[in-house]
Amino acid sequence: MKPLKGLIYLILVTLFHVNILTAQTKIHKPTNDTFFTYNGRINLENDAVALIGSASSTTFKVKDNSITLHLTTDGTTPYNFVVITVNEENPKRYKILAEQDNEIALKLKRKKSKITIYKATEASIGDVYFTGVDAKKLLPVKSKKYDYKIEFIGNSITCGMDADTREIPCDTENWYDQHNAYFAYGSTLSRALNAKYLLSSVSGIGIYRNWNDENIEEPIMLQVYDNLYLNLEKKKPYDYSFNPDLISICLGTNDLSDGDGIKERLPFNEKKYIANYITLVTKLYEHNPTSKIVLLNSPMVSGEKNDVLVSCLTEVKNHFEKEDRKIYIVLMHGITPKGCSFHPAIEEHQQMANQLLPSFKKILSEK
Numbered sequence: 555m556k557p558l559k560g561l562i563y564l565i566l567v568t569l570f571h572v573n574i575l576t577a578q579t580k581i582h583k584p585t586n587d588t589f590f591t592y593n594g595r596i597n598l599e600n601d602a603v604a605l606i607g608s609a610s611s612t613t614f615k616v617k618d619n620s621i622t623l624h625l626t627t628d629g630t631t632p633y634n635f636v637v638i639t640v641n642e643e644n645p646k647r648y649k650i651l652a653e654q655d656n657e658i659a660l661k662l663k664r665k666k667s668k669i670t671i672y673k674a675t676e677a678s679i680g681d682v683y684f685t686g687v688d689a690k691k692l693l694p695v696k697s698k699k700y701d702y703k704i705e706f707i708g709n710s711i712t713c714g715m716d717a718d719t720r721e722i723p724c725d726t727e728n729w730y731d732q733h734n735a736y737f738a739y740g741s742t743l744s745r746a747l748n749a750k751y752l753l754s755s756v757s758g759i760g761i762y763r764n765w766n767d768e769n770i771e772e773p774i775m776l777q778v779y780d781n782l783y784l785n786l787e788k789k790k791p792y793d794y795s796f797n798p799d800l801i802s803i804c805l806g807t808n809d810l811s812d813g814d815g816i817k818e819r820l821p822f823n824e825k826k827y828i829a830n831y832i833t834l835v836t837k838l839y840e841h842n843p844t845s846k847i848v849l850l851n852s853p854m855v856s857g858e859k860n861d862v863l864v865s866c867l868t869e870v871k872n873h874f875e876k877e878d879r880k881i882y883i884v885l886m887h888g889i890t891p892k893g894c895s896f897h898p899a900i901e902e903h904q905q906m907a908n909q910l911l912p913s914f915k916k917i918l919s920e921k
Contacts, residue, residue, distance in 0.1 A: 581624070581686040582614075589692040590614045594752050595677065595782055597790060604681040605636070605673035606783055608713045608735035608753040612684055613670040615693040616662070622688040623658040623671070625650050630680025631728065637672040637736040645736050647674055647718065650682055666693060675733040676713040676757060677784040702749040702918050705796060706740030707775065708804035710757035711854065714738030716894035717903055724894035732894050739898070739906035740802065746911055747918070752796050756784050760808035762830040766817055775805060776834050794841040800918055801838055804850040805831075806863045824866055831870045839879065846880040846917055853889040853898055853906055880920075884913045 583601040584590045594610030596603055603612050627634035629652040637645045640662060650656045660669070673682050706712050716724070718734035735741060735753060744751035756778065758765040764772045773786050782790045809827055813819040835847060849867045851860060867883050874881045886909050893899035898906065 579618075579688055579690055581688050582692050583686045584612055584614070584684050588694050591695055591697055593750060594673075595754065595784070595792070597681075597782065599683070602683040602685045604683055605671070606677050606681055607673070608676045608733075608755050609672050609674075609738065609741050609751070610753075611670055611672040613668060613695060614687065615666060615668045615695045616687065616689040617666050617691040617693055618689045619662050619665070621660050621662065621669070623660065623669075624685045624687065625656045625658065625671070626654060626683050626685065627652050628680045628683070629653045630678075631730070633728075634679055634682050635674035635730075635733060636682055637674045637734065639670045639672075641668050642670065645672075647721070647734060647736075652680070655685070668695070672736050674714070674718075674735055675730050676715070676735070676755060678756065679730050679733070698750075700748055700750040702747055702800065703751070703796060703798045704740070704744055704747070704749045704914075705752045705754060705798040705801045706738075706804070707779070707801065708740075708753075708755045708850075709759050709808055710755075711807065711852070711898060712738060712740055712753055712755035712804055713757055714741070714903065715757050716897035717900050719894060719899065734900065737900045737903055739903040739910070742903055743907040743910055743914065746907060747914060749799075752798065754779060754784065758808055759805070760811075761805045761834065762823065762826040763809055765808040765811045766813040766819075768818070768820060774830070776830060776837075779834070779837070797842060798845050800846045800848060800914070801842065802848045802850060802914075803834070804852060806866070807852040807854045810852075810855055810859050810863060822862065824862065827866050828869045828873075831866070832873055835870065835874060835881070839874075846882065846920075847874075848882045848884050848914070848917065850883075850910075851885050853886050853902065854891055854896060882913075882917055884910060884917075886910070 584603045591613045595607030596610045627650045632652055634650045635647055637647050639645045671684055714735040716732045718732050722731045759775050763769045778784045780792055782792045851863050855863055871881050871883055889902050889905055891898045891902055
């Protein structure tokens, strides 16, 4: 009987330890507003939060020295990328493989740590789903006090496309391998201003035409902005609940592009550009009547094309000044893009943010 008693004792001890471990560590789902905050173009779906737009994020606080995050992506592309910060420091990018549970283990130096997960890519790459965190305990996360709220509307530059070549060099497996919206100029500028921010951006998009399309096969910003997913699928409307203090628009690079030289490319149409721009800004004012709007030129456009772009932006500004609207033009200059496919790298995004910072501070402080 002694061997049998020993076996029973061993089983009971094992079960006891399993129960203790279960009690200590459990998976917490991102569905409780007490423990999770969200930002950007996101959607809450069952027991997960879908990070949709560039730099969309979720934040929570844990009391533990070791946690495991669970993420997946929807299969639109073979993989996706997120950036994770711990206590708003040391941003690190992770690859998330499609249609499987990706476990990311984090060792934490503090007893209490704030974790933020940012989507590094844009909406067209597919949703990233955060499905939970294995941790002993979550702590209530207080909404951070921001000085301002800013929305950045733009194209690939605003997405942070081709910016991050530190781990994956240019011309590799997929065109989005160097996406890093965390380091895009809008994200960087917002952190410097202590501003909550929203990126509404699509690579290749323009005001009246796109990089390599005359708005025949591909939609322009006016046609996708009202969709949460920034496409034509109309899965869910954008609710305009962000209510920014300032809306920054950087669109024109693709309208002025010469295309790939294969598809037909018509001469740049200033009248169409100005008319569509006015329509977009009118829409923004309708939903955000107190927002200040800033029109930016492009760090990828120079010389005569930049002169044309600034002339068009001035026409748009003049139109709204007659209505006594708060609208501004802020120009960037002297930036040589060194990222992939002639896009700004992380260093140039920092330069852009540095150039914009004084003007944005002044505009935001105006009554």
